[in-house]
Amino acid sequence: MDPPAFDESMPTGGNPLEVDVNAQYSGFEYHYIYLVFCGFIVWLIIPGLGFLYGGLSRRKSALAMLFQSLLVAAVITFQWMFWGYSLAYSRTAGPFIGNLAHFGMIKVGFAPSIGSPYIPDLVFCLYQLLFCACTVMIVVGGSFERGRIIPSLVFGFFWATIVYCPIACWTWNPNGWLYNLPSLDFAGGGPVHISSGWSALAYAFVLGKRKHQGEKSYGKPHNVSLVFLGTMFIWFGWFGFNGGSGLNGTLRSMLAVFNTNTAASCGVLGWVLVDYIKHRRRFSIVGACEGAIAGLVGITPAAGYVSVWFAALIGFLTAIVCALLQDINKWIRIDEGLDVFKLHGIGGMMGSFLTGIFATSSISSLDGATLASGGIDGNGIQVVKQLAEITAISAYSFVVSCALLYILGYIPGLHLRVSNEVESMGMDLDQFFDEQIGD
Known part of the structure; x- marks a missing residue:
């Protein structure tokens, strides 16, 4: 049975008062029902990042990270409906960015989407909205314990517009230049992880170093239980993140889910092994959580392209590399x-590079349509294409993020950083009602 076809004369899928807009998906409902479910669990990544970042913060700055996870979801929902979806996924996009054909959700309805003919536009739009919100929340980590909340949210809105949306267009829009190169990126190694890692590094660079290095709590998580809880939310949400990125309910998507769990588990083992050797046979719960995230990041671009044992290797190697770079902040000052840069930036680059080596068409073809080969099939040039993706996204994300932050810093009322006094006493007391903060 042929999939539904997009009809330019009915860009919204038809008038529901005149036709049954559901009829075109008869027999294919399981595809979009599956994607809706994946979207529900992807949403959990957003509060998961809030818990993770809040747990890693000092106690007196933890609420700022929790609060921003909620506000980022709200701001990016508006941004995506306003023009974000159109800039990333308009059907008439150029190779670098879309246009405003869907500005304000114009003509976004129930017609087959640009991502997959089995998925209605509205479902595809919601799913990709959650990707954007997760990415912006990752970037916000660069403001850790010294970035003001309102400028951070303004930055998130414009960062999504001029950094995330163009890169998503490059990578996933059929008109995008990386899509047609092609680089292989199943679920966001470039648009989500490489871009957020480099942008968070830019955020930290522009803000400057924290001033409370002499305090006893400097660099120590105030609540390891929150770190653990946040990591579990993220791990669970990643099943939808990677599992839904095939935009169908085929066996390829099921394998992507299996690969996700495999890589995260092997990431835990890799990081714990490094910690065990470096710290004289002692363990770290935070380290194990970081290992899980490194494994998840590493497998993101590869989940629908590699076999389960290569997924295990990708998760293990990515976690080991990230763990061995524990002092990278000191090295780059x-x-x-x-x-964020270590786990998402470096982890994303590792995953994208290894995707080029281990991708095989015998896995990608499990959806019945995709033939994507890599180095393991003898397609060595794919590694070069992956390096092109890594280089372009890294450079664009860092440079544009720095420029945007410097511009915002000169706008009255949007200075990026809190005062030294506020940083010392904690952001929570300064930016929230006193009655909400316990002693």
């Missing part, structure tokens, strides 16, 4: 306290 940038105070990026939440390790």
Whole structure:
């Protein structure tokens, strides 16, 4: 049975008062029902990041990270409906960015989407909205314990517009230049992780180092239980993140879910092994959580392209590399306290590179349509294409993020950083009602 076809004469899928807009998906409902379910669990990544970042913060600055996870979801929902979806996924996009054909959700309805003919536009739009919100929340980690909340949210809105949306267009829009190169990115190694890692590094670089290095709590998580809880939310949400990125309910998507769990588990093992050797046979719960996230990041671009044992290897190697770079902030002299660059930037680059090596068409073809080969099939040039993706996204994200932050810093009322006094006493007391903060 052929999939539904997009009809330019009915860009919204038809008038529901005149036709049954559900009829075109008869027999294919399981595809979009599956994607809706994946979207529900992807949403959990957003509060998961709030818990993770809040647990890693000092107690007197933890609420700022929790609060921003909620506000980022709200701001990016508006941004995506306003123009974000159109800039990333308009059907008439150029190779670098879309246009405003869907500005304000114009013509976004029940017709087959640009991502998959099995998925209605509205479902695809919601799913991709959650990707954007997760990415912006990752970037916000660069403001750790010294970035003001309102400028951070303004930055998130414009960062999504001029950084995330163009990169998503490059990578996933059929008109995008990386899509047609092609680089292989199943679920967001470039648009989500490489871009957020480099942008968080830019955020920390522009803000400068924290001033409370002499305090006893400097660099120590105030609540390891929150770190653990946040990591579990993220791990669970990643099943939808990777599992839904095939935009169908085929066996390829099921394998992507299995690969996700495999890589995260092997990431835990890799990081714990490094900690065990470095710290004289002692363990770290935070380290194990970081290992899980490193494994999840590493497998993101590869989940629908590699076999389960290569997924295990990708998760294990990514976690080991990230764990061995524990002191990278000291080496580059940038105070990026939440390790966003290390886990997402470096982890994303590792995953994208290894995707080029281990991708095989025997896995991608499990959806019945995709033939994507990599180095393991003898397609060595794919590694070069992956390096092109890594280089372009890294450079664009860092440079544009720095420029945007410097511009915002000169706008009255949007100075990026709190005062030294506020940083010392904690952001929560300064930016929230006193009655909400316990002693």
